[in-house]
Amino acid sequence: MTNLSRRTVMQGLGVGAMATALAGLPVFAQDRTAIRIGYAISKTGANAAGAGITTTPNYLLWVDDVNKAGGIKLSKLGVTLPLEVTEYDDRSAAEETVRAIERLATQDNVDLILPTWGTGANLAAGPTFDRFGYPQLAATAVTDMAPQLAARWKHSFWMLGGGHDYANALVELLVKQRDAGTINNKVAIASVADGFGIDLSKAATPAFTEAGFELVYDKTYPLGTSDFAPIINEVSGLGADTFVAFSYPPDTFALTQQAVVADFSPKVFYLGVGTAFPIYPGIAGPNHNGVMGVGGIDPDSEAVAAYFERHIALNGQAPDSWASAITYASLEMLQQAIERVGDIDREAISAELSSGEFDTIIGKVKLVDNQLRSLWTVGQWQDGKFVGLAHTERDGSRDPVVPKPDWVPAT
Amino acid sequence: MKLAAALIALLALAFVPSLVGPYPLGLMIGILGYGILATAWALFSGPTRYISLATVAFFGLGAYTVAVLSETLPYPLVLLAAAAIGLVVALLVGLATLRLAGIYFVIFTFGLTELVRQLVTYYEVNVTRTLGRYVFLPFGPEHIYWQLLALLAATLAIAFWVRQSKIGLALRVIGDDPVVASHLGIRITRAKLTLFSISAVIMTLAGAIQAPRWTYIEPSIVFNPTTSFLVVIMALLGGPNRLFGPLLGAIPLFLLFEWLSANFPNHYSIILGLLFIAIVFVLPNGVLAAVDSVRARLTRKEASA
Numbered sequence: 152m153t154n155l156s157r158r159t160v161m162q163g164l165g166v167g168a169m170a171t172a173l174a175g176l177p178v179f180a181q182d183r184t185a186i187r188i189g190y191a192i193s194k195t196g197a198n199a200a201g202a203g204i205t206t207t208p209n210y211l212l213w214v215d216d217v218n219k220a221g222g223i224k225l226s227k228l229g230v231t232l233p234l235e236v237t238e239y240d241d242r243s244a245a246e247e248t249v250r251a252i253e254r255l256a257t258q259d260n261v262d263l264i265l266p267t268w269g270t271g272a273n274l275a276a277g278p279t280f281d282r283f284g285y286p287q288l289a290a291t292a293v294t295d296m297a298p299q300l301a302a303r304w305k306h307s308f309w310m311l312g313g314g315h316d317y318a319n320a321l322v323e324l325l326v327k328q329r330d331a332g333t334i335n336n337k338v339a340i341a342s343v344a345d346g347f348g349i350d351l352s353k354a355a356t357p358a359f360t361e362a363g364f365e366l367v368y369d370k371t372y373p374l375g376t377s378d379f380a381p382i383i384n385e386v387s388g389l390g391a392d393t394f395v396a397f398s399y400p401p402d403t404f405a406l407t408q409q410a411v412v413a414d415f416s417p418k419v420f421y422l423g424v425g426t427a428f429p430i431y432p433g434i435a436g437p438n439h440n441g442v443m444g445v446g447g448i449d450p451d452s453e454a455v456a457a458y459f460e461r462h463i464a465l466n467g468q469a470p471d472s473w474a475s476a477i478t479y480a481s482l483e484m485l486q487q488a489i490e491r492v493g494d495i496d497r498e499a500i501s502a503e504l505s506s507g508e509f510d511t512i513i514g515k516v517k518l519v520d521n522q523l524r525s526l527w528t529v530g531q532w533q534d535g536k537f538v539g540l541a542h543t544e545r546d547g548s549r550d551p552v553v554p555k556p557d558w559v560p561a562t
Numbered sequence: 563m564k565l566a567a568a569l570i571a572l573l574a575l576a577f578v579p580s581l582v583g584p585y586p587l588g589l590m591i592g593i594l595g596y597g598i599l600a601t602a603w604a605l606f607s608g609p610t611r612y613i614s615l616a617t618v619a620f621f622g623l624g625a626y627t628v629a630v631l632s633e634t635l636p637y638p639l640v641l642l643a644a645a646a647i648g649l650v651v652a653l654l655v656g657l658a659t660l661r662l663a664g665i666y667f668v669i670f671t672f673g674l675t676e677l678v679r680q681l682v683t684y685y686e687v688n689v690t691r692t693l694g695r696y697v698f699l700p701f702g703p704e705h706i707y708w709q710l711l712a713l714l715a716a717t718l719a720i721a722f723w724v725r726q727s728k729i730g731l732a733l734r735v736i737g738d739d740p741v742v743a744s745h746l747g748i749r750i751t752r753a754k755l756t757l758f759s760i761s762a763v764i765m766t767l768a769g770a771i772q773a774p775r776w777t778y779i780e781p782s783i784v785f786n787p788t789t790s791f792l793v794v795i796m797a798l799l800g801g802p803n804r805l806f807g808p809l810l811g812a813i814p815l816f817l818l819f820e821w822l823s824a825n826f827p828n829h830y831s832i833i834l835g836l837l838f839i840a841i842v843f844v845l846p847n848g849v850l851a852a853v854d855s856v857r858a859r860l861t862r863k864e865a866s867a
Contacts, residue, residue: 195831197782240827245776245783246595247823250588254824257585271694274778282584282702296696303698344683346780349693371687373680374782 185235186223186495188214189261191251193268196243200400202268204428205291205474208466210236210265213482215465223486226493241267245275252276256283262495263485270294270346277304286501288485290478293317293347295354301521306501310477310523312543314350317445320528320541321421322358324551325393329364333553334418337391339368341382341406343399347424351397351445367391376402379409387415392554400425403444404434411438411558418554419443427530427537429469439532441555446473447530447539449548454512472530472537477523480511572715579704587703593816594710595772599789600796600808601717602764605724606757607794608802609733612663615790616655616671619678620648620762622784624769626682629695629779637699641770648766651678652759660754663740672787679785686781693781699774709771714809717764721805724760729753792819799841801848810849 190210193202214234217223222233237259241248248267255261256279264285266273273292280287281304288308294300295313328334338359342348348371359366367389372382379402386394394417396406403425410420425431426444435442448455455476462470462479470476487510488503489495508517516523527539533549540547579587599617607614627644635643659670686693724730732753736743743750773779792815800811818837822830845852 194827196788238827240823240830242788242823242830244786244788245778246592246772249775250585250592250820251823253585253588257583271778271780271783274696275776275783278777344687344693345782346694349687349691353691373683 183228183230183232186225186232186263186489187235187237187259187261188263188265189237189239189255189259190265191239191241191248191255191267193243193272194240198243198267198269198272201291201424204468205471206268206478208462208468208470209475209478209482212462212465213479213486216461217486224490224493225495226490228494237261241272243272245272248272248276249279252279252283252285256285263489263497263500265482266290274300277307280304281306284497284501286485286497286504288481288504290481291474293350295350297522298520305521306497308481308504308518308521308523310481311474312522312524312526312528314347315354316526316543317528318351318354319358320543321395322355322362322364324529324541325364325419326362328419328551328553334392335390336363336365337367337389338364338393338395339386339389339391339417340366340370340395340397341368341386342371342397343374343376343402343423344371345374345399347399348397351423355395355397372402374399377405379406380413382406383409383413383415387413392417393419393421395419395421396423398423398425400428404431407435407438407442408561411435411561414558414560416555416558420555421529424473426532427472429471431537432532432535437559440534441532441552443529443531443540443551443555444537445528445530446471447527447537447541447548448472448476449513449527450533450536450538451548452512452514454514458512473527476513477526480509480513480516481523483511484509484516568718572711575711576708579707584703587707589817589820591703591707591710591772591775592820593813594707594714595768596793596796596812596816597809598710598714598717598768599765599793600800600812601714601721602761602768603793604797604802604808605717605721605764606754606761607797608807609730609737610754610757611737612660612754613668613794614671614758615668615787615794616674616762617765617793618785618787618789619671619675620652620765621769621789622675622682622781623647623651623678624766624771625773625776625779625784626695626769627766628699628770628773629697632697632699632774641767644766644770645763648763649759652762653755655762656755656758657751660751660758672790675785675787675790679781682785683781695779697774697777697779701774703775706771706775710768713764713767713771718805718809720760720764724757725805729756733757795838795841799845799849801850804848804850807848807850 192207193199214236218233222231224231239251241251252264255264266276266287266289268291270292273289277300284306286306290310292309293311293313295315297309297313301307301309329336340352340355342352356369368386398406403422406422421443423445426442427446432439458479459469484504488500488507491503492499505518505521508515525544527542529541530537531540531551533552538549540549540551578590603617624644627647628640631640631643655674662670732748735748736750740750796811796815797808799815801807822833826833
């Protein structure tokens with residue numbers, strides 16, 4: 152019995168080793184039947200939720216859209232080819248991400264590699280993308296280091312701005328409200344003690360102080376906190392009209408619920424990652440209306456509306472209203488860059504991405520030093536849409552509603 | 563003779579980066595990394611039978627040390643600093659906890675990882691106000707590979723020496739029966755502490771060497787508790803009481819994980835869980851022990867025939 156099982160196990164291992172060895176037979180250009188796209192995405196582990204909402208659905212949608220349209224035209228080769236996908240699970244580990252990209256680039260010899268979800272993972276992948284000369288369209292990485300990273304890795308493109316962009320835009324928006332007399336001078340900030348929270352609070356604290364706001368509360372809470380009653384109770388007695396939380400998804404939802412339960416309804420209620428998620432209105436119920444957060448979309452754009460419809464039809468869920476549209480736009484840029492080059496020439500594609508202008512669902516896009524600088528920075532739930540209130544380059548799509556409606560008590 | 567064979571094998575392995583492509587080299591780096599962790603883990607936990615889940619606490623400390631110091635100190639000094647930090651933490655932890663036994667020790671070491679992670683986070687958030695650090699060192703995969711290879715050789719040499727030495731014997735006695743050990747005059751705590759510290763320093767160095775490969779370090783990346791569990795499973799598969807056992811457990815499991823995540827990205831966790839159950843049921847003492855028992859059974863059959 153033991154003997155048999157052991158043999159079975161060893162056979163399994165043997166088959167595994169063989170498959171690993173055979174998986175990477177090279178594909179020759181002349182018998183090219185498809186453009187081969189590879190990506191390693193977090194299907195399990197800490198990043199799986201974010202990847203499952205923002206990144207994977209957009210990769211699926213793009214591949215579906217392109218293939219339904221017949222494929223991508225490679226004029227120099229005189230063919231129009233569909234996309235073919237190789238996908239791996241990076242298990243939310245930096246080491247797996249790096250190795251998966253090595254595998255896609257050198258074993259599977261895919262034509263292009265799409266990046267994984269998240270700031271840390273995209274930074275970890277940077278040197279590897281660069282080493283093999285694959286363009287890296289980092290649409291879900293928020294980092295103030297973007298200018299240095301783009302200079303260091305010539306094939307990298309940073310599409311989601313840095314902590315300063317979001318923090319400064321929020322402060323600017325609140326200054327206008329204060330000067331108009333709709334809110335008082337007191338602000339309370341709670342930040343998650345993790346990459347995103349610290350980056351934004353590091354930028355926001357001095358910006359608020361310089362703008363003459365009084366920070367009555369400015370503390371961090373540990374990642375994984377589930378009871379927000381102490382924070383909300385303390386803050387509610389401080390007389391701040393503005394509550395800002397640079398939070399992560401589970402906290403974003405819990406903070407909303409706790410504020411409703413404690414009937415702490417400040418005039419401005421701003422939360423971090425997760426506010427723009429399509430599930431937020433479901434979790435907050437009628438109280439989602441008027442809540443502000445990071446990101447936003449243009450509610451008047453027909454292209455965005457059509458994108459939302461296609462996304463829902465294919466994936467059964469709406470995209471989020473922050474990085475989703477940017478992720479999809481980055482793929483449109485990639486497609487147009489390939490078509491303009493007319494061949495799978497990664498150097499030329501990178502050069503085109505860096506210098507060209509592209510038509511995308513978020514409008515005309517031209518990168519500045521390999522960075523997307525045209526971003527929605529502050530959004531607010533209004534009439535079922537997470538509308539952009541502040542943008543780095545244009546006017547807000549809607550005026551902020553301040554004060555937000557009072558909470559509807561929890562039943 | 564054996565030494566010569568080991569040196570030739572080491573020399574041959576040192577030429578791997580010039581012979582294989584980036585992906586096989588990446589695989590080798592992963593195998594070496596886990597091989598070192600599993601061997602270091604078995605160094606202490608094999609003879610004493612103390613199941614430690616603190617592997618990633620030391621591993622992460624090493625990675626963090628490199629992230630913090632790599633811009634201010636020359637690299638060899640950074641490695642030394644990492645080793646020193648690993649040693650100090652191991653001594654502190656060891657003095658406080660090695661009197662614990664059984665399940666209490668397991669739970670404590672699991673908690674230790676979280677404690678270290680929270681302390682690092684607290685320090686970064688409240689003192690330096692940066693969470694997430696960048697490591698820009700001019701190392702390619704081959705440099706990391708060579709360093710890991712050297713560390714693995716050193717780890718195996720230490721493990722070999724421990725098996726021959728008095729302290730190894732003392733630890734085996736402690737693992738079999740602590741009461742007998744103390745009656746024999748073995749200074750239990752000191753013996754355990756010594757090996758725990760050596761093992762921890764090796765784990766710290768393994769983290770330090772691999773940090774440049776990730777560019778970006780934050781607590782959730784380097785203090786990933788899964789690593790601790792994988793190391794235990796690898797060592798148990800190979801057999802924690804044999805010199806090459808943990809390494810031989812690390813190689814097939816690592817390749818298997820790689821194959822699973824490539825071919826069954828959507829069912830990885832389920833298959834992995836089933837495999838763990840299978841390992842514990844089918845090979846409770848490790849592959850090498852199973853091979854021995856099969857061989858013994860065959861010889862017995864021959865003898866009776």
